[in-house]
Structure formats: structure tokens, C-alpha cells
Amino acid sequence: MTSGMPDNQGSDGGTAWRRIADALAASIEQGEYEPGDTLPASVALAERYGVHRHTVRQAFRHLAERGLVTVSRGRGTQVTAPRFPYRLGRRVSMRSNFGKLGIIGSSETLSTAQIAGEAEACETLGLKAGAALWQVEGLSRADGTPIGTGVHWLSVARFPGFDTAFRAAGASMTAAFKAYGIEDYVRLSTRLTARLASEREAALLQIEPGTAVMVSLAIDALPDLTPIHIVNSVFAGERMEMVVEPFGD
Structure with missing residues (x-):
């Protein structure tokens, strides 16, 4: 961890996984990641945000529940194309x-x-x-x-x-x-x-x-x-x- 705060707590008082999920969702909505693109691995995002990998995985799960990404073994986390x-x-x-x-x-x-x-x-x-x-x-x-x-x-x-x-x-x-x-x-x-x-x-x-x-x-x-x-x-x-x-x- 690179942050001095607990990995489940963001600087704005929100949970870290939600902060990460919101940032990724914004990137998807702005077109930084297009349908079919693979998001950065949990290890890379954990290092970027100064959290444990399980925190990033929780963010991925939240995005999957919203229908924004698909998480699967062997393919990583991919931006979901419109159904x-x-x-x-x-x-x-x-x-x-x-x-x-x-x-x-x-x-x-x-x-x-x-x-x-x-x-x-x-x-x-x-x-x-x-x-x-x-x-x-x-x-x-x-x-x-x-x-x-x-x-x-x-x-x-x-x-x-x-x-x-x-x-x-x-x-x-x-x-x-x-x-x-x-x-x-x-x-x-x-x-x-x-x-x-x-x-x-x-x-x-x-x-x-x-x-x-x-x-x-x-x-x-x-x-x-x-x-x-x-x-x-x-x-x-x-x-x-x-x-x-x-x-x-």
C-alpha cells in the first residue's frame, strides 16, 4: 500500500472500492475503454490506488452488477458491449x-x-x-x-x-x-x-x-x-x- 489510510477508506470518506469503481465507470462512459476492451489487471490497479487486490476485485464485482463489465477467468475484466x-x-x-x-x-x-x-x-x-x-x-x-x-x-x-x-x-x-x-x-x-x-x-x-x-x-x-x-x-x-x-x- 502506498496510502496511509486503510485500504477500504477513501479520502472523501467513501469506501475505496467504490471510489475505484466510480473512476472506472467514468472512464468507460467517456470512451477511454470501449466495448470489448480489457481493464487493467487488479494488481496494476491495486498499486495505482494503494489498496489490496481484493478491494479492486470488489470494484470489478460492482461494475459487473451494473452490467458495465464482464469478469471471467482467462480473459480478465472486459467492458461489456451493449446487449x-x-x-x-x-x-x-x-x-x-x-x-x-x-x-x-x-x-x-x-x-x-x-x-x-x-x-x-x-x-x-x-x-x-x-x-x-x-x-x-x-x-x-x-x-x-x-x-x-x-x-x-x-x-x-x-x-x-x-x-x-x-x-x-x-x-x-x-x-x-x-x-x-x-x-x-x-x-x-x-x-x-x-x-x-x-x-x-x-x-x-x-x-x-x-x-x-x-x-x-x-x-x-x-x-x-x-x-x-x-x-x-x-x-x-x-x-x-x-x-x-x-x-x-
């Missing part, structure tokens, strides 16, 4: 929703396959157990930043050649459906949970393995409420903000 708002309403279209906010949404197809559907998925889609389903995996980005990866299931009988249609549509479900004469569809349900990212998910989303992710299991249907599509999506929790709206639109 992308993702609207969950009666109609859910990533590109349309982002487009209204001036955000460029894009997707790519990772894999496609025909599988024998599991009983639960087939029942949801009104099919017999074991019916042929498309299993299509995609990766979504917002302004070029990976935000989510998902697996889609649809009936092969109802959507012949869907693998080709999905790729031709730039991995847009809305555009792919239009190739089959479906101009409109609605969201029946969305179930949200959370867990830690697997190594593969982390690699796709460019986050650390074990980082918290949001998981969405959704069912889409025709306007007459006939289910046609199931999608299980995994979103980078630190980059997304789910906006749940009444299903009345």
Missing part, C-alpha cells in the same frame, strides 16, 4: 426485429440432416413417432457478432427439400417458409432457461466454455395454430436482452 434486444411476441423474426432497431441480423447454415423424429417432437408437430424430420443447425449474428446458435426441426413430408430452401434463404426461417407459400406464422410458445455453455457452443459464440447462456425452446405455427416448427436456441447471455411482450399483436 442486443430480442423481442419475443406473437411473431418472432430476428432480422425484422433487429432491422427496426438499425441492427443488421444475419445467419448461416451449419448442418442439415434427415432424422427419425423423437416421440415428443413428433407429437408436438402432429406427426407419428419416428416420422422423418429435418434437423437443421444455424448460427445467428447481430452486426457481425455471434449471438446464438440453434437447431430446428420440421416435417420432411411437409417441407421437401427444406435443406436447400433454408440455405438459399440465407438461413432465414421466414424467407425459407415463403418458398412453401407460408407468408405468415406465429409463435405458440417460448420456454426460457439458463445453463453453462458447452465447449462447442462457446466456440461458435466466441465465448469462454462455462459462460452462462440462455436457452430457448420455441414452437411456431401457422396462423390457424397448426404447429410446423420447433427450434432449440442457445444465446450468449452477456450479449442478449430478451424483451417479452404480450401475445396480442
Whole structure:
């Protein structure tokens, strides 16, 4: 320590960790540190402010609680980029929703396959157990930043050649459906949970393995409420903000 006062006490009577947190927050707001930048290590800041490292870590925790930084092993403390708002309403279209906010949404197809559907998925889609389903995996980005990866299931009988249609549509479900004469569809349900990212998910989303992710299991249907599509999506929790709206639109 270089200061003669206790390391939890600032010259203005406030706690040292709060003084450090406020100084770092001001630097972030003024643009000295931009989204994605790594803040100085706790050792360096402890020396700068004349405090113990645990005091700096407390400041980091406070900034993380405010959503200004993300603290993770191996990457240090990074300035958090603004979260992308993702609207969950009666109609859910990533590109349309982002487009209204001036955000460029894009997707790519990772894999496609025909599988024998599991009983639960087939029942949801009104099919017999074991019916042929498309299993299509995609990766979504917002302004070029990976935000989510998902697996889609649809009936092969109802959507012949869907693998080709999905790729031709730039991995847009809305555009792919239009190739089959479906101009409109609605969201029946969305179930949200959370867990830690697997190594593969982390690699796709460019986050650390074990980082918290949001998981969405959704069912889409025709306007007459006939289910046609199931999608299980995994979103980078630190980059997304789910906006749940009444299903009345």
C-alpha cells in the first residue's frame, strides 16, 4: 500500500472500492475503454490506488452488477458491449426485429440432416413417432457478432427439400417458409432457461466454455395454430436482452 489510510477508506470518506469503481465507470462512459476492451489487471490497479487486490476485485464485482463489465477467468475484466434486444411476441423474426432497431441480423447454415423424429417432437408437430424430420443447425449474428446458435426441426413430408430452401434463404426461417407459400406464422410458445455453455457452443459464440447462456425452446405455427416448427436456441447471455411482450399483436 502506498496510502496511509486503510485500504477500504477513501479520502472523501467513501469506501475505496467504490471510489475505484466510480473512476472506472467514468472512464468507460467517456470512451477511454470501449466495448470489448480489457481493464487493467487488479494488481496494476491495486498499486495505482494503494489498496489490496481484493478491494479492486470488489470494484470489478460492482461494475459487473451494473452490467458495465464482464469478469471471467482467462480473459480478465472486459467492458461489456451493449446487449442486443430480442423481442419475443406473437411473431418472432430476428432480422425484422433487429432491422427496426438499425441492427443488421444475419445467419448461416451449419448442418442439415434427415432424422427419425423423437416421440415428443413428433407429437408436438402432429406427426407419428419416428416420422422423418429435418434437423437443421444455424448460427445467428447481430452486426457481425455471434449471438446464438440453434437447431430446428420440421416435417420432411411437409417441407421437401427444406435443406436447400433454408440455405438459399440465407438461413432465414421466414424467407425459407415463403418458398412453401407460408407468408405468415406465429409463435405458440417460448420456454426460457439458463445453463453453462458447452465447449462447442462457446466456440461458435466466441465465448469462454462455462459462460452462462440462455436457452430457448420455441414452437411456431401457422396462423390457424397448426404447429410446423420447433427450434432449440442457445444465446450468449452477456450479449442478449430478451424483451417479452404480450401475445396480442
